[in-house]
Amino acid sequence: MSAPSPVPVPDRVVVHPGPALLAGLESGPWLPAHRARFGPLPDVSLDDLLDRVARVGVAGRGGAAFPFATKLATAARGRRPVVVVNLAEGEPASAKDTALALTRPHLVLDGAVATARALRAREVHVVLPGERPRTSVAVLRALDERRDPVRVRVHTASPTFVAGQARAVLELMAGRPDLPVTAWQPEAVAGHAGRPTLLSNAETWAHVAHLLLAGDPLRAGLGTTAEPGTTLLTISREGALPEVREVAHGTPWRDVLADVPDRPAAALVGGFHGTWASWDHLERMRVSRAAMRAEGMPLGAGIVHVPAPTTCPLALTADVLAYLADQSARRCGPCLNGLPALAAEVRGLVAGRDGTRRVERLAALVDGRGACAHPDGTVRLVRSALAVLGDEVEAHRSGQCATRSLREVTW
Amino acid sequence: MSHALRVDWPSCHARGLCHELLPEVVDLDEWGYPLVTGEVTEALLADARAAVRACPRLALRLVEAPPR
Numbered sequence: 001m002s003a004p005s006p007v008p009v010p011d012r013v014v015v016h017p018g019p020a021l022l023a024g025l026e027s028g029p030w031l032p033a034h035r036a037r038f039g040p041l042p043d044v045s046l047d048d049l050l051d052r053v054a055r056v057g058v059a060g061r062g063g064a065a066f067p068f069a070t071k072l073a074t075a076a077r078g079r080r081p082v083v084v085v086n087l088a089e090g091e092p093a094s095a096k097d098t099a100l101a102l103t104r105p106h107l108v109l110d111g112a113v114a115t116a117r118a119l120r121a122r123e124v125h126v127v128l129p130g131e132r133p134r135t136s137v138a139v140l141r142a143l144d145e146r147r148d149p150v151r152v153r154v155h156t157a158s159p160t161f162v163a164g165q166a167r168a169v170l171e172l173m174a175g176r177p178d179l180p181v182t183a184w185q186p187e188a189v190a191g192h193a194g195r196p197t198l199l200s201n202a203e204t205w206a207h208v209a210h211l212l213l214a215g216d217p218l219r220a221g222l223g224t225t226a227e228p229g230t231t232l233l234t235i236s237r238e239g240a241l242p243e244v245r246e247v248a249h250g251t252p253w254r255d256v257l258a259d260v261p262d263r264p265a266a267a268l269v270g271g272f273h274g275t276w277a278s279w280d281h282l283e284r285m286r287v288s289r290a291a292m293r294a295e296g297m298p299l300g301a302g303i304v305h306v307p308a309p310t311t312c313p314l315a316l317t318a319d320v321l322a323y324l325a326d327q328s329a330r331r332c333g334p335c336l337n338g339l340p341a342l343a344a345e346v347r348g349l350v351a352g353r354d355g356t357r358r359v360e361r362l363a364a365l366v367d368g369r370g371a372c373a374h375p376d377g378t379v380r381l382v383r384s385a386l387a388v389l390g391d392e393v394e395a396h397r398s399g400q401c402a403t404r405s406l407r408e409v410t411w
Numbered sequence: 412m413s414h415a416l417r418v419d420w421p422s423c424h425a426r427g428l429c430h431e432l433l434p435e436v437v438d439l440d441e442w443g444y445p446l447v448t449g450e451v452t453e454a455l456l457a458d459a460r461a462a463v464r465a466c467p468r469l470a471l472r473l474v475e476a477p478p479r
């Protein structure tokens with residue numbers, strides 16, 4: 001049986017105007033408006049590009065926030081590098097790349113094209129999300145408007161959670177099924193066809209373009225010296241369209257979440273591979289990759305999922321786990337066996353079984369033991385549920401979960 | 412230079428031969444898949460190479476352990 005995503009995949013999204021990437025939304029997504037706003041895409045040398053992205057600390061959107069400059073420098077050392085725009089978000093609760101595709105596709109493409117030129121790469125690959133047709137159409141329309149000095153090749157990823165994983169994307173580009181395979185080297189060293197491959201998500205490319213077209217974000221007063229510039233956030237609320245906001249680093253979460261009408265006890269930060277955080281804890285934090293990582297709630301792709309106050313977070317965790325177990329590509333033994341076992345044990349906690357020890361043991365058994373980070377991300381979620389939802393676990397064990405009667409658990 | 416054993420998970424089919432050949436470093440989990448429990452020291456290097464060669468699925472690799 002296949003478990004559906006407990007959060008619907010958004011192909012429609014509310015995009016709020018923002019200070020940089022999402023400024024001037026009223027002029028539309030089209031190329032003439034984009035060029036009128038920013039002027040022509042400048043030719044930038046590799047050294048200049050490296051210097052600029054390093055100075056403002058452009059980073060990836062994984063939990064580790066890997067520096068873009070490091071990847072760029074690595075890719076530049078090899079022969080005939082390849083540039084990849086990865087729009088296959090996979091994570092159902094994330095809508096930021098969809099928002100960019102719908103409103104700012106030319107920023108995303110400019111970032112990749114300028115980088116390809118600096119690297120003397122001949123090919124830019126654009127990977128579209130199979131489960132988000134409107135996103136794909138928006139990108140294709142934007143590509144149609146452009147005459148780029150590099151070859152652009154388009155691929156469409158399978159609608160699965162792990163299809164956006166870097167190695168799965170490289171498999172897709174090679175014409176094989178887009179399932180993750182074991183990486184023996186970073187893709188910036190040996191990726192597509194063994195060539196150095198610079199693969200980033202849409203948001204990272206948009207930041208690169210904005211930096212080249214509009215200059216240093218700190219000079220515009222955006223961000224902090226440690227973390228210049230802005231980041232995109234998806235506020236995903238149960239029963240509402242997801243909202244994408246662009247905020248400067250350092251913004252208090254209290255301000256970001258000010259118009260959430262009903263505060264739940266805890267929110268899911270970073271999506272399905274993310275961590276539970278108590279609402280109070282989150283509201284005391286600022287939007288900062290470093291600070292949030294230090295508090296054990298990495299910002300990752302910038303998602304905050306806000307369950308309805310009538311939703312039991314433990315039951316939601318069990319639903320997410322069933323979905324994640326189902327999304328395992330079923331090829332790596334520990335992931336194939338461990339995730340369903342883990343999902344069943346967490347379901348057991350919801351049913352009132354005293355199984356936290358077994359959950360911890362299973363988590364340790366799957367952590368780090370797969371071709372991709374799917375088991376690791378799943379374990380992160382489970383461990384945070386045990387750490388933050390202790391009261392709920394206890395309430396279920398003693399048969400007193402306050403919200404259980406309001407939302408029936410699906411078996 | 413110390414080495415570490417890495418498993419190519421999609422290839423490994425849990426036959427457990429690696430555990431028999433190199434019990435010092437490879438344990439098996441409850442499903443029969445290898446649990447690499449430590450680094451491959453100089454003394455174990457020859458045995459580790461043998462295990463890599465013997466894996467029927469070519470799912471084991473000896474890599475240089477990252478510096479810590």
Ligand code: SF4
Nearest residue numbers: 329331332335370372
């Ligand atoms: S770790 Fe899991 S999801 Fe990732 S490739 Fe292996 S089986 Fe698939």
Ligand code: SF4
Nearest residue numbers: 423424426427429466
């Ligand atoms: S010998 Fe190879 S296939 Fe068998 S368990 Fe070990 S790594 Fe897996």
